[in-house]
Structure formats: C-alpha cells, structure tokens
Amino acid sequence: MTDTTTTPAYSETPEEREFELRASIGSYWTGGRLFIGMFTFLLASEAFAYFYLRSSNSGQLWRPRNVTAPTGIGWSIYAVVLVSSVLVIYGQWRMRRGSVIDWEVAGWTAVLGGLVALGLQIWQLTQLPFYPGSSGYASCFIGWAVMNIMMLFGATFWIETVLARSLRLRKVAADDGPVQLGGSPQAQIFRANVSACTYFWGFVAVASTLFWVMFYLI
Amino acid sequence: MTISAERESEVAYPDPTPPHAGGIQGWTSRPGWLSQHLGTAIVGAVAGYLIGHWLGNVIASGYNYVANSGVNAIANTGGLLLGALGWLIGIGALNYPLAKMVGMEPAPEQETTSWTRYFRYTADHKVVGLQYVIGVLLFLFTGGLLAMAIRTELLSPTSHVFGPGTYISIVSEHGTMMMMMATSAVVGPLGNWLVPIMIGARRTAFPRIEAFSFWIFSAGYLVILTALPYGGFPTGWTGYAPLQTQASGGMMSYLVGFALIGSGMMAAGFNLAVTIVNYRAPGMTWSRVPIFVWSILATCALLTLATPTLVAAGLFGILDHTAQTAFYVNEHGGSSYLWENLFWFFGHPEVYIMALPGFGIVGEILPVFTRKPLFAYKVAAAGMVGVALLSFFVWQHHLFQSGINPDMRPLFMLTTELISIPTGFIFLVGMGTLYKAKIRFEVPMLFALALFFNFLIGGVTGVFLSDVPVNVTVHGGFFVLSHFHYTIMGGLIFALFGGLYFWLPKMTGKTMNKKLGQIHFWMMFIFFNLTFFPMFIIGLLGQPRRVFEYQQNLQALNDFSSVSAFILGSSFLVFIANFAWSIFIKPTPAPPNPWNSLGLEWQTASPVPYYNFERIPVVLTDPYRYGEEGAPPVADLGEELVGAGAGPRAGTSTGETSATSAE
Structure with missing residues (x-):
C-alpha cells in the first residue's frame, strides 16, 4: 500500500531560481492585496447592512432610544487596534532602516495589543445594554463584533507567525545576517511577508476607524 | 548567456524546504494508518460534531425560547461548525498554521505513487485536482438523484409520492447542492490540475490553501447533506427571508454549508488568481495566456470578491438563528430584503462563476478539433473580463418582483442587457473558429x-427575462427554471464533461472508451433538450416552481419531461461505467498527446512529473497557431522544441490517434 518513492532530484538553473524567487515575492504582494480585497467585500456587506437597515428603519426600530454599545470598551478596542497598527507600520519602517530590534519589539507589542483587543471585543459582547434582536443597530453591532474578532484574529495570527519565523531563522541563517536585512532568498521572501502583513494591519486600522465612526459617533 | 547555456549550469536545490509541503515535520506526509487521512478526518468530524452539539445544548439550556421552539439552532450550528473543524483537524489542514505559530516551515512532502495520496491533505495540485473531480461528480450525482425524485413526484398532478413539505425540501436540497457544486465544478478539478501546467509553472502559489479549499468544500458537501435528516428547509436554493428565519433544523445546514463552500471558493480563487x-x-505574456486560463482568472476575481458577501449574508442568518439578532426580521428593525440584496450581489456573479470556465474549456477544445487558430482571441479574453466586471452591476434584476423601487428597474434592465454584449462576443469567437473548419467530431468536440x-x-x-414586462409575466415559473438549466447545465455541465473527456487522458494517463463516450453524449444531449425544452412551454402555460401540484392539462408535458429526465439521468450512469471501466477495470494507457494539441499542458511528460516540468519552459508563442506554416514552436522546454513549427512531440499525427479508443 505504501508504494513510496523518494522525491526525485529537483534541480534549478540560476535563472529558474531567480524566477521562483520573484514569483514567491510577487505572490506575497498580490496575495496580501487580494486578501484585503476579500476582507473589504466582507466588511462592505456589514456596512451595507448597517446603512440599509438604518435607512429603511423598519418599525422605527433602527436605533430606539439611541442605544449605543458600551462606549468605554469600544473606544478602548479602537485605541488599542490603532496603536498596534501604527506600531506594526512603524516597526517595518525601522526595520528597513536596519533596526531589527525595533521591529521585533513593535511587532510583539502589536501581538499583545491584538490579543487585548480580542479580549476586549469578546468582553464587550457580554456587557451589551441591549438584546441582540432588539433593533437594527443591535443586530449590526453583533455582526460587526463577530467580523472584528475574525479580522483581529487573522491580523494577530499573521504578525505572530512572522515574528516566530524570524526567531527561528535567526539560528538558521546567521551567516547571511539577520533575516530582516539579509540578501538570501529566504530573507527576501520573509520581507515580502512582513510587507504584506504590515499592509493588512494598515487596512485593519482604516476599517476599525470607519466602523468606530459608524457605531459610536453617528 | 543563452537559455541553453544557463540551463547547462543547473544547480541542485539546496533548500531544505523546496516549494512543496507536508505537515508538521512531514507528519501528514508519512504514509500508513497512523498518519492523517480521510479516515482520521471522519473520526475528527464525528467527534467535533458530538462536542459541538453537546456544547450547544449546554449553552442554550437556560433559554426558554429554545425549549419552547423544540429546535436548538445553537446545538445544530455548534455541531456542524465543530464537525467541520474536526474534519479539517483530522485531515491535517491545521498542522501547517499551528507549525507556523512556532516559526516552523513544513518538511518536504514525500512523493508517492500510492493511491492513498488521494485520501490525504496534499500540496500537489494535480492530486487536489483529481480529488476535486471525484468530489464534484459526487456532488453532481447526489443532486441528480434528488432531481429524479422531483421528476418522479411531478409525474402526476394528483397522486403523490411525497408530501408537500418533503417535496419542497427535496427541491431546496437539489438546488442548493447543484449550485454549490457548480461554483467549483471547473475551477476545482480542471482549474487546479491544469492552470499551473498551462502557464508553465511548477507549483501553485499557495498549495496548502489550495488543499484547504478542497477539504472545506467536501466538508460543505457533508454539511448540506445533513439538512435532510434535520428536516430539510423550505426556501429553495435562494434561502429567502422571512421563510429562512421561520424555518427550523435544516436551515442551519444550508447556512453553515454555504458559508463553508463559500470559504472554499474564496480559497481556491485566491490561490489560482495569485x-x-x-x-x-x-x-x-498576457497575450499568450491560454483562453482557459483567462476564464479561470476572471472567475477567480469573482470568487474572491463576490463570495465574501455570501459568507457575510450566511453569517447574519446564522446569528439570527443562534444569537437572536434580527438582520432579516422586519418586526425587529431588520429587513428580509437585506438577505435578498446580499444574496444576489453574490448570486448573479455566481452565474458567471459558472458560465465563464465553460467558455474557457470550449475555447481550448475548438482550435484542437478544427485545426484552426482561436478566432479573435483577444476579444474572447476581453469579453471574459467584461462579463466579470459587469456581473457586479446586475443583481437587482432578481428583485424586479420583490419590492424594488420601480424607477430602478430600467437601470438594471439596461445593465442586464449590456452584459449580453461581452457574452455575445465570446459566443461569436466560437462561431468564428468553427467557420469553414474541418471538424473532427471526437467526444470532447461533441460536448463543446x-x-x-x-x-x-x-x-x-x-x-x-432581463426585460421587466417578460420578467413580471414569467417570474417564479418553469420558464425561468428552464432558462437557467439551459445556461448552467447546458453550458457548464456539458463543458465540464467535454473538458473531462479532453483532459482525463492527460490527468490519469488512461484512455476513455470512445463508444461509451459517444453514447453518453448523445443520450445526454438529446434527453437534456427533451427534458428542459418542454419546461419553457409548461412555464408559459403557468406552472409555478416549487409546487408539487399542477393543472391537469399539463400532465402530458410533465410526464414527457419526467421520462426524458430519467433517461438523462441514466446517461450519467454511462459516464460512470465508462470512467470505472476505462480508468480502473480495464485501463488502456493514453498517448502523451492524443489530440495533437499545441497546449503547453500536453507538451510535458506523461505522467506529469511532480514538478510538472523538468525545466521551467520558455514560452515562445500562443498555443493556437494551428495550420500555420512556419509558426514558431510553442515553448522551449529545455529538451526539444515543440509546437506548430516543430511537429507534434507526442509522435501522433492529426486525427490518427485518439484518446478514446473504439474498443
């Protein structure tokens, strides 16, 4: 049953090697943007639901008595996400200028921030002053909370895996210098991953701002 | 440095993590009963379902509304979601994400020729493609059996096999399964198997995401199957609220199933697009990309951007049933129209998700069997992109009858009619290719x-139907039903079978039986038309969809349609018999390039090596320069020049050898 053979010799010319490297780096670039596109349409559906129910105001039940989700927790989540996003972006900026430790500290702080934001978001769901089905606003808020959990989980997971990889590669590729700065294919692919991840964190900041305005300000 | 000189300086791959993958340190790729495979996936699914159901019961035990309703949607949803999670854990889909959390990259996957690789989570796109072939056919035949049940019930307007509730559940299950299957019917099997080879790649960009797409697709199949034991759902495949919010048990299978399938569609589209x-x-270059690849690219754009809307709509529905939100409940500040808008914002692009790959397949088949270049190739590619773009602007035509502002109707009537222009371009490209052609009527060509x-x-x-007056008249009847069966089954499913007969010899290395293929085609073609054409008349005479009783005077037409449907259904048995006979029971090896095609996928070795090409090819021209004297070879494969100018590599001459033996 286990008719297993070893992997055949896989060889590459230098030109093919360069091609594979460019393709891998390009895949991170394209994939990162496409991933944002997917999340944009997911969140746009939530925004559509928000404005659709708000404008239709069925039974005058869009937002009776102007109820709002717990503001303090909401502002805290937003602040933590924003700070984490800025840290990730700043960290990459510093990394490009050769300060690896700055990127690592900023990244791990962002991981912590992401976890805190996740915890706050889940806690907020237990503190709601309204029943989930009491109004259009209440329903949309629950929907947003679930999507926010998905988005924050994804962003935190991504940055954590990048950081964990950098720690492991520190041992593997020491002769090429830190993976954040080296010229090896592994290092170039790593930086493409960091770049895509940073771009996604920027998107998280923008999306959080828009939905923060929608649910807490207007 | 010349290409050949560079190739002579090849180096062995020194990286311990070449571009393919196993699980954590190769655990999943290690063969044997102790590794992860379909069996462990089933165990994981059952365990996950039981845990999720139990948790749901614990969570919901204190709520009176659950006790009073007699249906615990939280337990159902928990069971289905954790069941799907257990399925993924069991097959090994989460090994890699977990390994990444500690910074590990996967160990190399051991290449195996064992049949057991088809039951595993693998990074080989060719294995995933063949897994999809079986998965999609299973989906299709299950949905087909339900269609037979529908036609059996409609044999008589007064004597019934099923009760009305059971009948609508069967109709709903049939529609949902077929639509779920159709979204991945080509992208899954042929897209995954062929696209990397057609573009000269040795791998896909994200092979684990590709494998994930198949295994979550199969989880979606199992979840939607649970709808029937849960009591079914009465909404049809469109899941309209408020019926959706009033429905019980089986509705959760619909919502969770669609969310899972949607996730698989996004994953597959994402990977192939990148x-x-x-x-x-x-x-x-973009002007040399095969037309099938263009069709898959346009489809992937739709899959990745339109499907999130479906997932969001499904999430809102799940929340309405479990967390008691009111997205679709008019009485509590929600709106049933919200579902309709979100659903059709996905649903209409979905029509083109199903149609475009079909056109891509026939775009590949026609030049091969006419020995002519594809007529107006760039127009076909532009048409596909145009269809994909316009498909985002037509969804409201599904709501002409559902309370849409009447002033908006002309706008969406216009956009819907506009989309027929690029669609017409693609159609005319086919006609132009056929014009004055000497056609070889092989089985794939018949389907095309x-x-x-x-x-x-x-x-x-x-x-x-895009015109409001006609739409208003025939809405909700058999005319519409016949229309979309002609486009989806008449288009996509015929193209799928054409594609399978065309490419299976390359994919499996086995020759399909030609005689059985012809019998399959003629039975399917004749009885497809005899089944569905009368439904136009039945619809115009006023028979509504989803109702199991009808006017007495329509019985003859319905009976004619039903009997034709039974024969149509049996035509698939011929295909199954052919597949089983030709691939498993008495396999006949297929020549490397039986159709004498110029496509890049036919130029690589057979069976296709693990890395597709010994050397990454250098493409020299497009693959449609049939019959052109002095045309350059299609590609430099690093071995010998192949293509129109160099003659067929496989050593077969036009029409002399066929992948379908006549034995």
Whole structure:
C-alpha cells in the first residue's frame, strides 16, 4: 500500500531560481492585496447592512432610544487596534532602516495589543445594554463584533507567525545576517511577508476607524 | 548567456524546504494508518460534531425560547461548525498554521505513487485536482438523484409520492447542492490540475490553501447533506427571508454549508488568481495566456470578491438563528430584503462563476478539433473580463418582483442587457473558429458544440427575462427554471464533461472508451433538450416552481419531461461505467498527446512529473497557431522544441490517434 518513492532530484538553473524567487515575492504582494480585497467585500456587506437597515428603519426600530454599545470598551478596542497598527507600520519602517530590534519589539507589542483587543471585543459582547434582536443597530453591532474578532484574529495570527519565523531563522541563517536585512532568498521572501502583513494591519486600522465612526459617533 | 547555456549550469536545490509541503515535520506526509487521512478526518468530524452539539445544548439550556421552539439552532450550528473543524483537524489542514505559530516551515512532502495520496491533505495540485473531480461528480450525482425524485413526484398532478413539505425540501436540497457544486465544478478539478501546467509553472502559489479549499468544500458537501435528516428547509436554493428565519433544523445546514463552500471558493480563487499573476513562465505574456486560463482568472476575481458577501449574508442568518439578532426580521428593525440584496450581489456573479470556465474549456477544445487558430482571441479574453466586471452591476434584476423601487428597474434592465454584449462576443469567437473548419467530431468536440446549441437557447431566453414586462409575466415559473438549466447545465455541465473527456487522458494517463463516450453524449444531449425544452412551454402555460401540484392539462408535458429526465439521468450512469471501466477495470494507457494539441499542458511528460516540468519552459508563442506554416514552436522546454513549427512531440499525427479508443 505504501508504494513510496523518494522525491526525485529537483534541480534549478540560476535563472529558474531567480524566477521562483520573484514569483514567491510577487505572490506575497498580490496575495496580501487580494486578501484585503476579500476582507473589504466582507466588511462592505456589514456596512451595507448597517446603512440599509438604518435607512429603511423598519418599525422605527433602527436605533430606539439611541442605544449605543458600551462606549468605554469600544473606544478602548479602537485605541488599542490603532496603536498596534501604527506600531506594526512603524516597526517595518525601522526595520528597513536596519533596526531589527525595533521591529521585533513593535511587532510583539502589536501581538499583545491584538490579543487585548480580542479580549476586549469578546468582553464587550457580554456587557451589551441591549438584546441582540432588539433593533437594527443591535443586530449590526453583533455582526460587526463577530467580523472584528475574525479580522483581529487573522491580523494577530499573521504578525505572530512572522515574528516566530524570524526567531527561528535567526539560528538558521546567521551567516547571511539577520533575516530582516539579509540578501538570501529566504530573507527576501520573509520581507515580502512582513510587507504584506504590515499592509493588512494598515487596512485593519482604516476599517476599525470607519466602523468606530459608524457605531459610536453617528 | 543563452537559455541553453544557463540551463547547462543547473544547480541542485539546496533548500531544505523546496516549494512543496507536508505537515508538521512531514507528519501528514508519512504514509500508513497512523498518519492523517480521510479516515482520521471522519473520526475528527464525528467527534467535533458530538462536542459541538453537546456544547450547544449546554449553552442554550437556560433559554426558554429554545425549549419552547423544540429546535436548538445553537446545538445544530455548534455541531456542524465543530464537525467541520474536526474534519479539517483530522485531515491535517491545521498542522501547517499551528507549525507556523512556532516559526516552523513544513518538511518536504514525500512523493508517492500510492493511491492513498488521494485520501490525504496534499500540496500537489494535480492530486487536489483529481480529488476535486471525484468530489464534484459526487456532488453532481447526489443532486441528480434528488432531481429524479422531483421528476418522479411531478409525474402526476394528483397522486403523490411525497408530501408537500418533503417535496419542497427535496427541491431546496437539489438546488442548493447543484449550485454549490457548480461554483467549483471547473475551477476545482480542471482549474487546479491544469492552470499551473498551462502557464508553465511548477507549483501553485499557495498549495496548502489550495488543499484547504478542497477539504472545506467536501466538508460543505457533508454539511448540506445533513439538512435532510434535520428536516430539510423550505426556501429553495435562494434561502429567502422571512421563510429562512421561520424555518427550523435544516436551515442551519444550508447556512453553515454555504458559508463553508463559500470559504472554499474564496480559497481556491485566491490561490489560482495569485498563481496566474505571478507564476507565468518566462515568455507567457498576457497575450499568450491560454483562453482557459483567462476564464479561470476572471472567475477567480469573482470568487474572491463576490463570495465574501455570501459568507457575510450566511453569517447574519446564522446569528439570527443562534444569537437572536434580527438582520432579516422586519418586526425587529431588520429587513428580509437585506438577505435578498446580499444574496444576489453574490448570486448573479455566481452565474458567471459558472458560465465563464465553460467558455474557457470550449475555447481550448475548438482550435484542437478544427485545426484552426482561436478566432479573435483577444476579444474572447476581453469579453471574459467584461462579463466579470459587469456581473457586479446586475443583481437587482432578481428583485424586479420583490419590492424594488420601480424607477430602478430600467437601470438594471439596461445593465442586464449590456452584459449580453461581452457574452455575445465570446459566443461569436466560437462561431468564428468553427467557420469553414474541418471538424473532427471526437467526444470532447461533441460536448463543446452542444454547449453552443444549449447556451444559445439559454442566452436568448435570458435576454427576454432581463426585460421587466417578460420578467413580471414569467417570474417564479418553469420558464425561468428552464432558462437557467439551459445556461448552467447546458453550458457548464456539458463543458465540464467535454473538458473531462479532453483532459482525463492527460490527468490519469488512461484512455476513455470512445463508444461509451459517444453514447453518453448523445443520450445526454438529446434527453437534456427533451427534458428542459418542454419546461419553457409548461412555464408559459403557468406552472409555478416549487409546487408539487399542477393543472391537469399539463400532465402530458410533465410526464414527457419526467421520462426524458430519467433517461438523462441514466446517461450519467454511462459516464460512470465508462470512467470505472476505462480508468480502473480495464485501463488502456493514453498517448502523451492524443489530440495533437499545441497546449503547453500536453507538451510535458506523461505522467506529469511532480514538478510538472523538468525545466521551467520558455514560452515562445500562443498555443493556437494551428495550420500555420512556419509558426514558431510553442515553448522551449529545455529538451526539444515543440509546437506548430516543430511537429507534434507526442509522435501522433492529426486525427490518427485518439484518446478514446473504439474498443
């Protein structure tokens, strides 16, 4: 049953090697943007639901008595996400200028921030002053909370895996210098991953701002 | 440095993590009963379902509304979601994400020729493609059996096999399964298997995401199957609220199932789109990309951007049933129209998710069997992109009868009619290729020609339906039903079978039986038309969809349609018999390039090596320069020049050898 053979010799010319490297780096670039596109349409559906129910105001039940989700927790989540996003972006900026430790500290702080934001978001769901089905606003808020959990989980997971990889590669590729700065294919692919991840964190900041305005300000 | 000189300086791959993958340190790729495979996935699914159901009961035990309703949607949803999670854990889909959390990359996957690889989570896109072939056919045949049940019930307007509730559940299950299957019918099997090879790549961009797409697709199949034991759902495949919010048990299977399938669609589309953009071989410029790849790229754009809306709509529905939100409940500040808008914002692009790959397949088949270049290749590619773009602007025509502002109707009527223009371009490209051609009527070509016949009827009736007056008249009846069966089954499914007969010899290395293929085709073509054409008349005479009783005077037409449907259904048995006979029971090896095609996928070795090409090819021209004297070879494969100018590599001459033996 286990008719297993070893992997055949896989060889590459230098030109093919360069091609594979460019393709891998390009895949991170394209994939990162496409991933944002997917999340944009997911969140746009939530925004559509928000404005659709708000404008239709069925039974005058869009937002009776102007109820709002717990503001303090909401502002805290937003602040933590924003700070984490800025840290990730700043960290990459510093990394490009050769300060690896700055990127690592900023990244791990962002991981912590992401976890805190996740915890706050889940806690907020237990503190709601309204029943989930009491109004259009209440329903949309629950929907947003679930999507926010998905988005924050994804962003935190991504940055954590990048950081964990950098720690492991520190041992593997020491002769090429830190993976954040080296010229090896592994290092170039790593930086493409960091770049895509940073771009996604920027998107998280923008999306959080828009939905923060929608649910807490207007 | 010349290409050949560079190739002579090849180096062995020194990286311990070459571009393919196993699980944590190769655990999943280690063969044997102790590794992860379909069996462990089933165990994981059952365990997950039981845990989720139990948790749901614990969570909901204190709520009176659950106790009073007699249905615990939280337990159902928990069971289905954790069941799907257990399925993924069992097959090994989460090994890699977990390994990444500690910074590990996967160990190399051991290449195996054992049949057991088809039951595993693998990074080989060819294995995933064949897994999809079986998965999609299973989906199709299950949905087909339900169609037989529907036609059996409609044999008589007064004597019933099923009760009305059971009947609508069967109709709903049939529609949902077929639509779920159709979204992945080509992208899954043929897209995954062929696209990397057609663009000269040795791998896909994200092979684990590709494998994930198949295993979550199969989880979606199992979840939607649970709808029937849960009591079914009464909404049809469209899941309209408020019926959705009032429905019980089986509705959760619909919502969770669609969310899972949607996730699989996004994953598959994401991976293939990134692969096409980044992994095209040197020389594979956009004007040389095969038309099938263009169709898959346009489809992937729709899959990745339209499907999130479906997932969001499904999430809102799940929340309405479990967390008691009111997205679709008019009485509590929600709106049933919200579902309709979100659903059709996905649903209409979905029509083109199903149609475009079909056109891509016939675009590949026609030049091979006419020995002519594809007529107006760039127009076909532009048409596909145009269809994909316009498909985002037509969804409201599904709501002409559902309370849409009447002032908006002309706008969406216009956009719907506009989309027929790029669609017409693609159709005319096919006609132009056939013009004055000496056609070889091989089995794949028969299916390709049938697509044009069927799609003409489906397309023209679609133009009728885009007009508000006609739409208002025939809405909700058998006319609409017949129209979309002509486009989806008459288009996509015929193209799928054409594609399978065309590419299975390359995919499996086995020759399909020609005689059985012809019998399959003629039975399917004739009885498809005899089944569905009368439904136009039945619809115009006023029979509504989803109702198990009808006027007495329509019985003759319904009976005619039902008997034809039974024979149509049995035509698939011929295919199954052919597949089983030709692939498993008495396999006949297929020649490397039986159709004498110039496509890059036919130029690589057979069976296709693990890395597809010994050397990354350098593409020199497009693959449609049939019959052109002095045309350059299609590609430099690093071995010998192949293509129109160099003659067939496989050593077969036009028409002399066929992948379908006549034995």
